[in-house]
Amino acid sequence: MQSRRKLRFRLVVSFALFGFGLSALFALAALNIRTRVEDQLVNSSLMDDARWANQQAHDHPGAPSGSRLLTGTVLSDRTLYKAPLSWQNLSTGVHDIYETDGDGQRHHYKLAVFRENGIISFLRYDVTREELGKQQLLFSVIGAVFLFGLLSLVLGLWLSRKVLKPVSELARRLRDFRKNGKAEPLAPHFADDEVGELALALDEYSSRLTAMVERDREFNSDVSHELRTPLAVIASTTELLQGSPDLTDKLRERLKRIERSSRQATELIEALLLLSRAERRGPTRGETTDVAKVASDVIESQRPQMRDKPLDIELVVKQGVSVNAPASVLAVALTNLIGNAIKYTLEGMVTVEVRGDRIEVIDTGPGIKPEDAERLFQRGVRGEGAGGSGAGLGLAIVRRLCDLYGWEVSMRPRSETNGAIASLVFS
Structure with a gap:
């Protein structure tokens, strides 16, 4: 059997899930856009800086090499052996490398390599702090998602109570009518909205149902009176005829059959009237x-x-x-x-x-x-x-x-x- 929940419960859950899902989707989109933009800007800046250092070494061979953005090194094919072994075979581009410093802490670097005219420029950028900031941002976003989800739940509870208040009021009035046994118009107590239309439809249905019940009650009364009267006449007449001294046995038997049929018809009418009224009645x-x-x-x-x-x-x-x-x-x-x-x-x-x-x-x-x-x-x-x-x-x-x-x-x-x-x- 399919589980049935209250309308208010379904509204609250739907609103909370919608708020939570929308917040989570926004958080994922924000993190993804931030990561893509950050990688693109860092890679572009590193490559521009490595290209600038390479050009400076080519234009000014005796001048010390440097970086506009970060510290790095510029080597030639003859001095490439001075670079760390893991750097020497890297092609032009930005590479992710992981190294351990003297304190034993592992760092994540982005290494920009640029090869041209026999000169190799290396520019290393430590992104460990950026990753720590990204992790903190992730925790903050997750906390914001749960916070917005909780706010959505609270807002859903408040809105469901507000929205369903007319429906609850309509149900309460219907229960009061059932207790009092008297139907009163519902529509005047509600605004001209969907609940008001429902109340008006219930009023119309109640009017039709009341008219139908009244017709059924009148029909039962008419049947009870109009059928019982001729049956009573048949029964009394049969009883008088049976008292006649000149009756033959055959006629007497036929009168007895008429009397039994009349009694059965009376009993059947009484039983059917009880069924039509759903009335359980005991003997007198x-x-x-x-x-x-x-x-x-x-x-x-x-x-x-x-x-x-x-x-x-x-x-x-x-x-x-x-x-x-x-x-x-x-x-x-x-x-x-x-x-x-x-x-x-x-x-x-x-x-x-x-x-x-x-x-x-x-x-x-x-x-x-x-x-x-x-x-x-x-x-x-x-x-x-x-x-x-x-x-x-x-x-x-x-x-x-x-x-x-x-x-x-x-x-x-x-x-x-x-x-x-x-x-x-x-x-």
């Missing part, structure tokens, strides 16, 4: 919901799907468990899990097992692939052999309800035989 008066009882009701409501199938379903309660959630939410989750098991199992047995902290739905259907187990809870994904019915939303709704209440839902294939196991683990 602090009561808990018995998982086994809800599972039994769901099984009875799903029995019509088992018609014309050599299929049986049973509820096994190994250990009872209660959850702090409305019965409607648990019923929606179990209806999808048990309904899927009945839908995909053509023959055999569907077992709903309640034990400890979970409930499991075990079927003898075709099973699922291990790699598809998690994918089935994605929106719009349907299992193999689903046929033409369904939109692949049931298990996705179950996953969202479980996330809302802190439960865990999973699917896995059976290891010993065909079939699948759907597990709902309660926290």
